[in-house]
Amino acid sequence: MPELRQDQVTGWWVVVAKERAKRPDDFIRRGRAAPPTCPFEYGHESMTPPETLAFRPDNSAANTPGWIVRVVPNKFPAFTPENHAEVVDGLYRRRTAYGVHEVVVHGPEHDLSLATYPDEQVAEVLRAYKLRYEYHKRQPYTRYVQIIINHGKEAGASLEHSHSQLFAIPLIPELPKIQLKGAADYFYQNNRCIYCDIIASEIAEGARMIDQSEHFIAFVPYAAKLPFETWITPLQHKSQFETISDSERIDLASMLRRTLKRFYNGLDNPPYNMYLHTSPPGYDLTDAYHWHMSITPKLTIQAGFEMGTGMTINVTIPEDSAKFLRGVQHIEHGN
Amino acid sequence: MPELRQDQVTGWWVVVAKERAKRPDDFIRRGRAAPPTCPFEYGHESMTPPETLAFRPDNSAANTPGWIVRVVPNKFPAFTPENHAEVVDGLYRRRTAYGVHEVVVHGPEHDLSLATYPDEQVAEVLRAYKLRYEYHKRQPYTRYVQIIINHGKEAGASLEHSHSQLFAIPLIPELPKIQLKGAADYFYQNNRCIYCDIIASEIAEGARMIDQSEHFIAFVPYAAKLPFETWITPLQHKSQFETISDSERIDLASMLRRTLKRFYNGLDNPPYNMYLHTSPPGYDLTDAYHWHMSITPKLTIQAGFEMGTGMTINVTIPEDSAKFLRGVQHIEHGN
Numbered sequence: 009m010p011e012l013r014q015d016q017v018t019g020w021w022v023v024v025a026k027e028r029a030k031r032p033d034d035f036i037r038r039g040r041a042a043p044p045t046c047p048f049e050y051g052h053e054s055m056t057p058p059e060t061l062a063f064r065p066d067n068s069a070a071n072t073p074g075w076i077v078r079v080v081p082n083k084f085p086a087f088t089p090e091n092h093a094e095v096v097d098g099l100y101r102r103r104t105a106y107g108v109h110e111v112v113v114h115g116p117e118h119d120l121s122l123a124t125y126p127d128e129q130v131a132e133v134l135r136a137y138k139l140r141y142e143y144h145k146r147q148p149y150t151r152y153v154q155i156i157i158n159h160g161k162e163a164g165a166s167l168e169h170s171h172s173q174l175f176a177i178p179l180i181p182e183l184p185k186i187q188l189k190g191a192a193d194y195f196y197q198n199n200r201c202i203y204c205d206i207i208a209s210e211i212a213e214g215a216r217m218i219d220q221s222e223h224f225i226a227f228v229p230y231a232a233k234l235p236f237e238t239w240i241t242p243l244q245h246k247s248q249f250e251t252i253s254d255s256e257r258i259d260l261a262s263m264l265r266r267t268l269k270r271f272y273n274g275l276d277n278p279p280y281n282m283y284l285h286t287s288p289p290g291y292d293l294t295d296a297y298h299w300h301m302s303i304t305p306k307l308t309i310q311a312g313f314e315m316g317t318g319m320t321i322n323v324t325i326p327e328d329s330a331k332f333l334r335g336v337q338h339i340e341h342g343n
Numbered sequence: 344m345p346e347l348r349q350d351q352v353t354g355w356w357v358v359v360a361k362e363r364a365k366r367p368d369d370f371i372r373r374g375r376a377a378p379p380t381c382p383f384e385y386g387h388e389s390m391t392p393p394e395t396l397a398f399r400p401d402n403s404a405a406n407t408p409g410w411i412v413r414v415v416p417n418k419f420p421a422f423t424p425e426n427h428a429e430v431v432d433g434l435y436r437r438r439t440a441y442g443v444h445e446v447v448v449h450g451p452e453h454d455l456s457l458a459t460y461p462d463e464q465v466a467e468v469l470r471a472y473k474l475r476y477e478y479h480k481r482q483p484y485t486r487y488v489q490i491i492i493n494h495g496k497e498a499g500a501s502l503e504h505s506h507s508q509l510f511a512i513p514l515i516p517e518l519p520k521i522q523l524k525g526a527a528d529y530f531y532q533n534n535r536c537i538y539c540d541i542i543a544s545e546i547a548e549g550a551r552m553i554d555q556s557e558h559f560i561a562f563v564p565y566a567a568k569l570p571f572e573t574w575i576t577p578l579q580h581k582s583q584f585e586t587i588s589d590s591e592r593i594d595l596a597s598m599l600r601r602t603l604k605r606f607y608n609g610l611d612n613p614p615y616n617m618y619l620h621t622s623p624p625g626y627d628l629t630d631a632y633h634w635h636m637s638i639t640p641k642l643t644i645q646a647g648f649e650m651g652t653g654m655t656i657n658v659t660i661p662e663d664s665a666k667f668l669r670g671v672q673h674i675e676h677g678n
Contacts, residue, residue, distance in 0.1 A: 035571075281646055302651075
C-alpha cells in the first residue's frame with residue numbers, strides 16, 4: 009500500500025509507491041516493459057479496473073465498447089482509498105497515501121491525441137475533468153485534486169494512448185501552497201487578484217501572448233521555467249476550474265487543442281506535460297486565486313542544478329518562445 | 344547575457360540563459376549535437392576558456408597537458424560576471440544572472456569516472472571543490488555556491504567526459520532556503536542540529552544505512568524523493584563543506600567513490616545527479632545546518648504530478664533501496 013513520508017527538515021511529503029515498480033534490481037533493465045496490447049482501446053475494457061465514469065452516447069453497457077471518454081482507477085495507483093492512518097515515530101512521520109488515482113482516457117482512437125482530436129472530443133475530456141473534480145471535492149478525505157497529462161515516453165507516459173491522470177489527495181502539496189500563499193499575500197496588499205493583473209499586463213504588452221479567445225488567453229509566463237511553457241487561463245476572474253460553464257468549456261477545448269497543435273506542428277509532436285492548478289476544496293481563495301493550466305513540452309532535462317536549488321535554467325527567452333508559437337501555421341482542425 | 348526573472352506569484356527565480364541553446368526552432372531537432380572532439384582531454388585545452396585552477400604535479404604550463412584536475416569557466420554559462428543590475432517594471436522583476444559557472448574536469452582520462460578512478464584522484468577533485476568554494480565565497484557578489492554532477496546523457500550531461508559544475512550565484516535559491524529554515528526552526532525548538540539527530544537515529548535503526556567510515560556515513564533518507572537517493576554526510580557536526588580537513592577529504596573521497604561504485608556495479612553504470620548542500624557564505628547557520636551530498640541515479644522521469652505539486656513519487660521503498668545498495672559486491676578499487 010502506498011504511503012506518504014515527510015522530509016524531517018523541509019516538511020515536504022514524498023509518495024512511496026512500490027506498487028508502481030518492481031523490485032530494486034529490476035532497475036538494472038530500467039523500467040517496465042510495455043504491455044502487448046493497449047488497455048485503452050475498444051474491446052480491452054476488462055484490462056482496466058471498472059470505470060468510474062464514461063460518456064456513452066449509444067447507451068452501451070459499462071465496461072464495454074461504445075464510450076467516447078472513459079475514466080478508470082489507475083491499475084498501479086500512487087494513492088489508494090484503503091485506510092487512513094498516520095504514524096509519528098521519533099523523527100519519522102508517515103501517513104497512508106490515502107486518496108484516489110484515476111486515468112481519463114481521452115478517446116478510443118489509439119493514434120489520436122488532444123492536438124489532433126476535434127474540439128468537440130476535447131470538450132468531452134474537459135467535461136470528465138469537471139465531473140470528477142465535482143465528485144472528488146465532495147469526498148471527506150480530499151484536500152486537493154491534481155489533474156495532469158504526461159504525453160509521450162520522455163514526458164513520463166507509460167502508455168502511449170492519449171490520457172490524463174487525476175490525483176485526489178489528503179493534503180495540499182508544497183508548490184500549490186507556495187502559489188496560494190503568494191496570491192493571498194498580493195491580495196492582502198493590493199485587494200486584487202495577481203493573476204488578473206498579470207493577464208491585463210500581458211494583453212497590454214503583447215510580447216508573450218500566444219492566443220486569445222472569447223473567454224481565455226494563452227501566453228508564455230514572464231518567468232517561464234522551461235522553453236515554450238504555456239499557460240491557459242480564463243480572462244474573467246475565476247478561482248475554481250470546476251465552475252466552468254458549458255460555453256466556456258467548449259471555448260477552452262478549442263484553445264487547448266489549438267495550443268497543443270502549435271506544439272505538434274511547430275515542435276514535431278513533442279512529449280509534453282500539463283498540470284491544472286485550481287483552488288483546492290475547503291481552501292478556496294475565491295477572490296485571490298485564479299485557475300490556470302500550464303503546458304510544457306519536454307525538450308530539456310532537469311538535472312543537478314535544478315535538484316539542488318529548485319531554480320530552473322530556461323534556455324529560451326520567453327518572448328522568443330511566444331513569438332515562435334504565435335507563428336505556427338495550420339492550427340485549425342482539419343488543416 | 345543570461346538573466347534572472349522572478350515569478351510574480353511564488354517569488355521563485357528562474358535563469359533565462361539563451362546562450363545555452365540555439366534558436367527556438369532548433370528544438371525541432373532536439374538539442375545540440377555533440378562536439379566532434381572532447382574538449383576535456385589532454386591536448387584540447389584551448390577548446391575551453393582559460394583555466395581558473397589546475398593541479399599540475401609536473402609543473403606544466405597553464406592550459407597545456409600535464410594537469411590531473413582542471414577547472415575552467417563554462418563555455419555556455421548560465422551565470423556571468425559581466426555586470427550587476429536589477430530592473431523592476433510593474434509586475435515584472437529581473438536581474439542580470441551575475442555570477443560564475445565553472446566546470447571541474449575530474450581527470451584527463453575520457454573513459455574513467457568518479458566510480459572507477461582511484462580514491463586519490465577523487466580526493467583531488469574534492470580538493471578542487473574546496474579551493475573553489477573558498478575562492479568564490481570571498482567574492483562580494485556570491486550569496487550561494489552550488490556544486491553538482493550530471494553524469495550521463497539522461498541525467499543532463501552534455502559532455503560524457505566526467506566533470507562537475509560549480510555555480511556561484513547572487514542569491515540563496517528557494518530549496519536551500521526552505522532546508523535552512525527547517526534546520527533553523529528545529530534548532531530554535533530543540534537546541535540541536537536536526538541532521539545530527541537524523542544521523543544518530545539512522546545509525547541506531549540501521550535499515551537505511553549503506554556505509555560508514557571514520558568520518559562519514561552514507562544512507563538512504565527516510566523520505567527519499569527517488570529510488571536509491573543516497574546522502575553522504577559527516578558524522579561530526581559541520582555546517583560548511585569547505586572546512587573539511589585533509590584526512591576527512593581523503594576519507595570522503597573513498598566513501599564517495601565506493602557509493603558511486605555501488606551504483607556502477609549494482610545498477611549498470613546508471614546516469615546520476617549529485618548536489619552538495621552546504622551553509623551559504625554570509626548566512627552560515629553554524630550550529631543548525633549540516634552539509635551533505637545527495638546522489639540520485641536517474642532511473643525514472645519526473646512528470647506532470649511532480650511539476651504540479653512539488654511532490655515526487657518514489658517507486659522504491661527507501662529501506663529496500665538501502666538494502667540493495669548495501670549488498671552490492673566488489674566496491675573496493677581494483678575489483
